[in-house]
Amino acid sequence: MSPDSSNKQQVLAYWAAIDAASADAVEAAAKAYLFPQFCVKGPEPLGILVGPDALAERLLVPLKSAIPDLKRQTHLFMGGQSSDHVDTDAKDAYWVAGMGYFTGTAIGDFVGIPASTRPLRIRWTEFIRFSKGVMFESQMMIDFVDWFDQLGLPVLPKSRGAEHVFPAATGFDGVLLDPQDQQESARTLKLGNGLLYGGLNSFDQTELASMSMADYFHPNLKWYGPGGIGACLSFDEFEQLHQQPWLVAFPDRKVVGLESLFAEGRLLAASGVAGVEATHTGTYLGEPASGASLKISGIDFWLRDGDQFTENWVFVDMIDLFKQMGIDLFARMITRHQQAGWVS
Numbered sequence: 001m002s003p004d005s006s007n008k009q010q011v012l013a014y015w016a017a018i019d020a021a022s023a024d025a026v027e028a029a030a031k032a033y034l035f036p037q038f039c040v041k042g043p044e045p046l047g048i049l050v051g052p053d054a055l056a057e058r059l060l061v062p063l064k065s066a067i068p069d070l071k072r073q074t075h076l077f078m079g080g081q082s083s084d085h086v087d088t089d090a091k092d093a094y095w096v097a098g099m100g101y102f103t104g105t106a107i108g109d110f111v112g113i114p115a116s117t118r119p120l121r122i123r124w125t126e127f128i129r130f131s132k133g134v135m136f137e138s139q140m141m142i143d144f145v146d147w148f149d150q151l152g153l154p155v156l157p158k159s160r161g162a163e164h165v166f167p168a169a170t171g172f173d174g175v176l177l178d179p180q181d182q183q184e185s186a187r188t189l190k191l192g193n194g195l196l197y198g199g200l201n202s203f204d205q206t207e208l209a210s211m212s213m214a215d216y217f218h219p220n221l222k223w224y225g226p227g228g229i230g231a232c233l234s235f236d237e238f239e240q241l242h243q244q245p246w247l248v249a250f251p252d253r254k255v256v257g258l259e260s261l262f263a264e265g266r267l268l269a270a271s272g273v274a275g276v277e278a279t280h281t282g283t284y285l286g287e288p289a290s291g292a293s294l295k296i297s298g299i300d301f302w303l304r305d306g307d308q309f310t311e312n313w314v315f316v317d318m319i320d321l322f323k324q325m326g327i328d329l330f331a332r333m334i335t336r337h338q339q340a341g342w343v344s
Helices: 003-020 026-033 051-066 144-150 182-202 235-249 318-324 329-340
Strands: 039-041 048-050 071-081 094-104 120-131 134-142 217-224 260-264 267-279 293-305 308-316
Touching (some): 026 051, 048 051, 094 260, 094 293, 144 318, 182 293, 217 235, 318 329
Parallel strands (some): 039 134
Antiparallel strands (some): 039 048, 071 094, 120 134, 267 293
16 A cells, blocks of 8 residues: 555544544544644644644634534545655655535634634645654644634625635545546646746746746636635736735745645645745735734645646635734634624
């Protein structure tokens, strides 16, 4: 059995055990699959969680208690050997990554997010790194800003892009359980390296065309950005609704070192804790320049068709990004809740 196949089976079994466990049993389920030093690099305000005890205490038990009918939908699932890592000893590590929705109704609070009778669709993603066939660490994100929006508690201006648009891949089964063509994987990875370290990092701080994004993205690109940014449903929208305001605010941004970058077939995946560095020198989503030096965490999936990417699913730790800009979006959400006066 190939490392990718074995790793995928482990992750699927682990997720299935976590999904099936009640709040009272989820810690034992985590301990059955994770070794004591397993490290989860989570989004703000969860932060770094070391060991299944901390993972259960800070994330799994509170989430299961708040949303007892929680269900996982997996839209993309893939694995591969990374061509990148900020730590030299992990550069060639194998990874498994997934993305989709958690659905359910919150009957209790979760990290300060109030309960609500509204059914939720919460975006999640998790990348798990293997070492010697054992799950070693994970980077995961939850789209908290979109969650706030679903509750009617917006913390950022109305998205320029379409809100709450995060579909599964169009006309393509993104849950890759069978081995994929290695030549196709290599082709996808080459295009991804060009996009990240060539195109994006070649911005001349004047013209968007300096990055040659049209070489990498199809004119009918579907770009599914996080809460606060929204989805862009063409390449023109991507440039006008996301890239232009992003680069006005952070013109010197650079991809400096990812935790993972790997491809399987036509899918590409990348994760980076502080993988992008930038300076906040322009207004962004209504917030004036702070002058802060930023380390931006993000996760991306791309789908390639021919020589271009046609879809891009994007996660950005917006809570952490704005925290570095001096703004507490969780506190803003709580204030909105108090001002609204609705009962959880």
